[in-house]
Amino acid sequence: MNNIQRAVLIRHYGGADAAEVAEIEKPTPGQGQVLVRVLAAGVNGIDWKVREGLLQNDFPLPLPIILGAELAGIVVAVGPGTSRFHIGDRVMGAIEGLGAYAEFVAINEVILSPTPEGLKNIHAAAIPVAAVAAWNSLYQAGPLYRGQRILIHGAAGGLGSYAVQFAKREGAEVFATAGSADLDFVRSLGADHVIDYHSQRFEDVARNINLVLDYVGGDVLDRSWQVLTEDGVITGTTSPDILARKPANRRGFWFMNKPDPVLLETLAREVACGTLQSRIGGIVGFADIPNAIERNRTASRTGKVIADFSR
Numbered sequence: 001m002n003n004i005q006r007a008v009l010i011r012h013y014g015g016a017d018a019a020e021v022a023e024i025e026k027p028t029p030g031q032g033q034v035l036v037r038v039l040a041a042g043v044n045g046i047d048w049k050v051r052e053g054l055l056q057n058d059f060p061l062p063l064p065i066i067l068g069a070e071l072a073g074i075v076v077a078v079g080p081g082t083s084r085f086h087i088g089d090r091v092m093g094a095i096e097g098l099g100a101y102a103e104f105v106a107i108n109e110v111i112l113s114p115t116p117e118g119l120k121n122i123h124a125a126a127i128p129v130a131a132v133a134a135w136n137s138l139y140q141a142g143p144l145y146r147g148q149r150i151l152i153h154g155a156a157g158g159l160g161s162y163a164v165q166f167a168k169r170e171g172a173e174v175f176a177t178a179g180s181a182d183l184d185f186v187r188s189l190g191a192d193h194v195i196d197y198h199s200q201r202f203e204d205v206a207r208n209i210n211l212v213l214d215y216v217g218g219d220v221l222d223r224s225w226q227v228l229t230e231d232g233v234i235t236g237t238t239s240p241d242i243l244a245r246k247p248a249n250r251r252g253f254w255f256m257n258k259p260d261p262v263l264l265e266t267l268a269r270e271v272a273c274g275t276l277q278s279r280i281g282g283i284v285g286f287a288d289i290p291n292a293i294e295r296n297r298t299a300s301r302t303g304k305v306i307a308d309f310s311r
Contacts, residue, residue: 002026008101008289011064013053019067019290023199027106029079034109036073036091041100042158043289043305044069047236048297050098056242059256063099067293068100072124082109090115092268094128094259101289103309113265116272117271123271125195126278126304131267133237133257134213138166139144140255141211141233146171151206151227154215155191156182158304159237163213164189175206177216182302189277203227225250279303285311295311 003286005026010018028197029035047067049055072092085091093112099105115124135160138144150167154160155176167174168190176191179198186194196200202223209227217238224234225247233251236242246252270276281303284292289307298306 001278004188005103006286007103008068008286009064009066009068010051013051013056013063015052016290016294017068018051019021019047019293021287021290024066024102026104029077029082029106030111031079032081032087032108033079033106034075034082034091034112035077036071036080036105036107036112037076038071038073038100038103038105039309040072040121041068041245041289041307041309042070042125042129043284043292043296044129044158044305045296046098047293051293053239055211063278064299066099066102068095068102068289069098069130070125071100071105072093072121073105076104078109079106083112085112089126090121092124092128093264094132094257096259101286103286111259111261113261113268116265116269119268119272120282122280122306122308123278124268125306126158126280127268127271128259128264129257130304131271131276131278132260132264133255134162135166135263135267136257136260137213137237137255138163138211140235140253144170144172144211148172148210149175149206149208149229151175151177151179151202151212151224152191152215152226153202153213153220155186155189155194156302157215158279158281159215160213161186161189161277161303163215164191164300165276167213168192175200175202175209177220185302186263221245225252282303282310283311 091112149173156178175193212234214236282305
């Protein structure tokens with residue numbers, strides 16, 4: 001039996017060439033683990049941030065490390081003490097500590113969810129990080145209420161597109177920023193006010209905002225404080241240093257996603273039955289994952305980019 005597999009990993013922090021496709025030993029599932037043959041994986045912003053060492057203080061990981069935060073696949077072996085899944089089951093989930101860009105992953109079964117019948121693997125791989133993080137970051141600052149004014153930056157991306165839908169469900173008045181090519185898509189998600197960041201300053205449109213969901217960071221975060229109400233809050237997934245960057249007497253949180261298999265199963269069923277939209281922004285093959293990570297750093301894209309391991 002061949003015990004060698006391909007994986008995308010970094011041995012050192014760096015730029016586009018730091019991520020490489022390498023051959024490593026195939027893992028064996030331990031206590032409470034299942035071995036998943038990965039069929040698809042989502043490409044996320046955390047990949048290039050880890051690659052460049054931007055999160056090494058806030059998110060320390062031992063090098064070398066296999067990149068990749070979410071996967072969809074099939075169980076091919078089970079370790080001792082497992083009971084939730086069996087060989088042949090289709091599963092999906094986010095990974096604690098990364099490691100999804102490998103042909104086989106040994107993973108604790110308790111953080112996995114069953115893939116709903118009829119949901120393709122490329123669509124299942126787009127849900128575990130983006131949908132769960134969008135839901136939880138939306139509620140991090142406290143309960144939502146009808147009529148709340150919410151501004152979502154990066155509304156056409158994986159996180160943002162889910163957040164628009166969740167906020168609208170709660171009866172919020174949703175302001176959303178997006179590029180020119182994505183305006184109609186964001187409107188179709190339910191946003192009340194769609195702001196073209198190429199031609200408009202969001203500060204001129206979005207005012208008296210109760211909650212900002214920042215999935216962009218940088219200058220966008222710095223400019224967002226001025227649109228908040230006195231007790232408004234910003235929840236960001238892109239800037240671990242948000243507390244150091246916030247003005248005095250302002251509230252802001254850095255949100256870091258954690259696996260939530262119960263919530264994931266619920267949201268995946270919604271995608272499968274069509275009550276929750278999930279947009280695939282592009283599909284790449286396994287060998288192109290390092291390039292996809294770099295493109296994800298340098299260019300915005302509608303929806304999630306997915307690595308299809310059959311390519």
